[in-house]
Structure formats: structure tokens, C-alpha cells
Amino acid sequence: MGDYARLLAEACIDAGHSCALLSVNDEFVTHSHVQIQCDRHYELECFRLAAKDPWSARLQHAMAFVQKCNPDWVSWQVVPYGFGPKGVIPSDANAMLAVNSAYVPLSFTSGASNAIWVLGDVASDDAIKGGNRLQDAARAVANLAAGTMVSCDLRRSRRFYEEFLGLECVQYAKDRLLIRDSHGGAAMNAARQDFFVIEVQQVAAIANPQRMLHHWGIDVSSIAEVDRIHAEATRRKEEFGINKVHPVSQLHGAHSFYFADRDMNWWEIEYRLDGLDNEGFFERGDMYPAPTGVSTPSRRTDALPTASPAARSVVANPHLTHGTCEQRDLEKSRWFLENVLRLRCVRHLEPAQMFAGPGHFGVFAIRLPRVKQQTLDNRWIVEVDGIGEIHAIRDRALQSAETLRLEQIGPVHAGRYGPTCIIQDQDSNWWEVISAGMSAFAEQFSRGDVGT
Numbered sequence: 001m002g003d004y005a006r007l008l009a010e011a012c013i014d015a016g017h018s019c020a021l022l023s024v025n026d027e028f029v030t031h032s033h034v035q036i037q038c039d040r041h042y043e044l045e046c047f048r049l050a051a052k053d054p055w056s057a058r059l060q061h062a063m064a065f066v067q068k069c070n071p072d073w074v075s076w077q078v079v080p081y082g083f084g085p086k087g088v089i090p091s092d093a094n095a096m097l098a099v100n101s102a103y104v105p106l107s108f109t110s111g112a113s114n115a116i117w118v119l120g121d122v123a124s125d126d127a128i129k130g131g132n133r134l135q136d137a138a139r140a141v142a143n144l145a146a147g148t149m150v151s152c153d154l155r156r157s158r159r160f161y162e163e164f165l166g167l168e169c170v171q172y173a174k175d176r177l178l179i180r181d182s183h184g185g186a187a188m189n190a191a192r193q194d195f196f197v198i199e200v201q202q203v204a205a206i207a208n209p210q211r212m213l214h215h216w217g218i219d220v221s222s223i224a225e226v227d228r229i230h231a232e233a234t235r236r237k238e239e240f241g242i243n244k245v246h247p248v249s250q251l252h253g254a255h256s257f258y259f260a261d262r263d264m265n266w267w268e269i270e271y272r273l274d275g276l277d278n279e280g281f282f283e284r285g286d287m288y289p290a291p292t293g294v295s296t297p298s299r300r301t302d303a304l305p306t307a308s309p310a311a312r313s314v315v316a317n318p319h320l321t322h323g324t325c326e327q328r329d330l331e332k333s334r335w336f337l338e339n340v341l342r343l344r345c346v347r348h349l350e351p352a353q354m355f356a357g358p359g360h361f362g363v364f365a366i367r368l369p370r371v372k373q374q375t376l377d378n379r380w381i382v383e384v385d386g387i388g389e390i391h392a393i394r395d396r397a398l399q400s401a402e403t404l405r406l407e408q409i410g411p412v413h414a415g416r417y418g419p420t421c422i423i424q425d426q427d428s429n430w431w432e433v434i435s436a437g438m439s440a441f442a443e444q445f446s447r448g449d450v451g452t
Contacts, residue, residue: 003339003396005077009044020069021046024058028331030289032061052290142342142389143193143438144357146178146381147323149210150203151263157200160240160261164233165218166313167320172444175202180445181218181320183360188442194359196320197441201377208375212246212258213366215266217322219277220315223255226271230257232314233269252349269315278321278362281354286347322354323363325380326371327427333365336404336425340396341382341433357382371427379422379430386435387412387419393433394421 002023009019026032026048034047047065049058066074151157154177161167161179168185171177177200180188184195198216220226226248233245241262248257256270276284285291327333330353337343337355345355356362363380384390390412397409410422417436424430 023048025051027051141358143383145383146197148199149265150377154202164240164314166315166318170445171449193438196361209264212266217268219319219321229269281348282346288347288350326368327365373428381432390421
């Protein structure tokens with residue numbers, strides 16, 4: 001809704017009118033305030049009324065803002081799901097109708113008029129809440145399909161992925177392989193879309209070694225299993241080319257440890273102490289600035305059968321559950337994730353949030369004042385429904401590029417997975433948007449090794 005209203009306001013400005021924006025139910029700010037929003041070469045005054053404020057207070061602020069603007073025309077743009085997951089507008093919001101009671105909607109004439117656009121939510125179209133709102137609103141969620149990393153020796157790294165981590169690999173090109181866990185394999189075999197893979201590319205040298213806050217997370221079955229794997233990682237460091245092994249700790253609700261492989265890709269082996277899987281975070285809802293959802297942890301009810309782990313695998317039946325990245329401004333980054341890329345997002349901690357597609361794999365974004373600069377070798381792959389949606393994402397990125405300070409927005413071009421668009425966000429994270437279908441990854445595993 002925010003994108004639509006800004007574009008509509010810009011079209012009116014092009015026609016010689018002046019416009020302002022008013023958001024009456026803004027869930028993406030912690031306090032009501034006026035700001036200048038920039039799109040293209042326009043600067044639009046926007047009054048963002050925080051959803052946590054009482055409706056009576058918001059009505060008072062809205063009336064004062066409208067009177068200050070003194071518009072000839074007030075236009076309401078409303079999405080019911082912007083007010084709640086069931087699409088029901090609260091009765092208290094009806095008082096907002098008083099805002100435009102003194103203004104009769106007029107048709108635009110050739111003369112300039114002063115218009116104000118009143119929005120249900122300026123920051124988000126159908127903002128995700130607890131993982132349910134997008135489904136209730138029947139808005140498509142993009143698939144967070146894959147992440148990428150690099151290795152100097154695919155053969156040696158593959159042995160580590162398979163024999164230590166217990167993951168499944170396929171080398172689909174001379175210099176590339178894909179990784180999945182047994183849950184992903186079962187999902188592919190069941191023709192489901194909710195899986196995640198890692199693509200590994202062989203390079204001559206590691207130009208951008210990762211740090212611990214950019215890691216891959218693997219869940220295991222118990223505390224004892226974490227401790228056993230930690231002992232094996234320490235004992236067999238040289239055998240598997242493990243670079244660093246950190247001590248076991250209990251942080252962020254998990255019993256876990258971190259370690260780096262020979263290519264300085266970081267991994268976490270964890271057992272969650274709080275009983276939450278990733279869907280549990282979405283069900284619980286935003287925990288900052290105030291809890292909004294349920295407190296009951298999620299226990300997956302649609303779990304798929306998994307393959308028996310290889311006898312020689314150190315990690316038995318691993319579940320690849322998450323990745324991590326860094327962000328400077330969580331609110332601005334969330335707007336990009338939800339409204340440009342169409343991913344789900346939930347603020348589970350004050351300094352962190354998680355985003356995901358419709359599947360069970362999620363990425364935890366950690367807020368830092370300075371983020372690590374990334375290269376295209378380390379990127380996230382988002383799969384969408386058709387080339388039209390690739391263009392739509394690119395258009396949304398272009399429209400918000402200045403406000404969000406996006407670093408790069410590439411053209412739609414022919415890539416490894418068909419039509420592709422590359423975007424680098426404000427935090428130096430890279431995104432590859434494709435429309436090949438999730439089956440493209442499943443087909444690589446079905447075909448088997450072809451590049452060895």
C-alpha cells in the first residue's frame with residue numbers, strides 16, 4: 001500500500017498538484033513522527049502514526065495534520081489486513097472517518113490542488129505478523145531458495161560436508177555443487193517447495209573470508225549430541241580441514257558451538273533449549289518493541305520422513321535450519337525484505353530479526369553499527385513466480401532505492417537459472433532473484449553428478 005500511494009502521489013505531483021502522506025496504523029515505527037520520504041526526485045512529507053498509540057490520540061494527531069495541510073481532497077487507501085491478521089478493521093478506527101468529513105472528494109482539474117493521501121500503512125503493503133498475515137491476505141511469499149558460498153577445493157570440501165556434517169551433495173557442474181539436508185531431500189521427493197539448498201562454487205582463492213556472524217546453522221537432537229560433535233570436531237580438525245573450533249556455549253536459547261571450515265565458511269551445531277523451531281518464532285510474533293503473538297512454542301506437525309544418516313557421518317541426521325547476516329537498521333531492512341522481496345520477517349529480539357520464505361529455513365539478521373562488506377560469491381537466492389515478478393521486484397527496488405540506500409540494482413538478464421536480477425541492499429548483502437521454479441534444484445539432485 002505504501003508503494004502504491006507514493007506512486008499515486010507522484011503522478012499527482014507530475015500533474016501539478018501538491019501531496020502529503022498520512023499513515024494512521026503504522027506498525028513499523030515505535031513513536032509517531034513526521035518524516036520526509038524520498039522517491040525518484042520527489043520529497044513527500046509523511047506523518048507516521050504508530051499503531052501502538054491509542055486511536056483517540058492518533059485521531060487528534062491526524063486532524064491536526066490535515067488542518068495544517070488544508071487539502072482540497074482526501075483519498076483513503078485501505079488494506080484491511082493492515083489492521084489485523086483476520087482483515088477486520090477495529091471499530092475504534094471508524095473515528096478516522098471524521099478526518100475527511102469536511103472534505104468532499106473532487107475530480108482533478110487542470111488547475112493545481114492541494115491533496116493529501118491517507119494510508120492504512122505507509123511502511124508495508126500487507127505486513128507479515130506471526131507468519132500468518134500474508135497467507136490470510138492471499139499474497140504470494142517469495143521462496144528463500146538458496147544461499148551461496150565458495151571453496152578452493154570442491155573435492156575436499158565435499159568430503160567435509162558429507163562425512164562430517166552428514167549433508168547430501170551433488171556436483172552439477174565442473175566448478176559447482178549443491179548441498180541439502182535429508183529434510184530437503186524428502187521435500188524434493190514429495191514434490192514440495194519448502195526446502196533450502198546451498199550452492200558452492202570453486203574459486204582460486206578466498207577473496208572475502210566470512211566471520212562468525214555469517215554462518216550456517218544445523219540443528220541436532222540433543223545437548224549430548226552437540227557435545228559429542230564438538231569433541232569430534234576438536235579431535236579430527238586436521239582430518240577434515242577444520243580451521244577454528246569455538247567452545248560450547250549457551251546463547252540465544254541454544255546449546256551450541258561455532259566452527260570454521262577450511263574455506264572460512266562458519267557453521268553452528270545447535271540444540272534449541274527453548275523448544276522453538278523457526279515457525280515458532282513467526283507464531284510467537286514480534287517480541288520487540290512489545291510481544292504481539294502467542295507464547296506457545298511450535299512443534300512441527302508436517303515433518304517429513306528423513307533418510308538414514310550415513311554410517312560414517314559425524315553429524316547424524318542434521319537439519320539445516322538457518323543462516324545469518326548483518327544489518328545496520330532493522331526497520332529499514334525489514335521494509336526491504338517484506339515489501340521489495342516479499343519475504344516473511346519477525347522481530348524476535350531487540351537487536352535481531354529473522355526472515356524466511358514459506359519454508360522452514362530462516363535467516364537471522366543481527367544489527368551491527370558496521371557490517372561486513374560482502375561480494376557476489378556470498379548471496380541469497382530468492383525464487384519467484386515468473387519473470388513478471390522479477391521485474392516487479394526490480395521496479396520496487398528502484399522506487400525505494402534512494403530511501404533505503406540500496407547499493408546496486410542490476411538489469412534482468414539471462415543467468416544460470418534463467419531470467420535473473422541481482423540486487424545489493426543497504427547492508428552489502430547480495431540477492432539473486434530467479435524464476436526457474438524450485439524444481440530446478442530438485443532436478444539437479446535427480447540427475448546426479450555430472451561435473452566430476
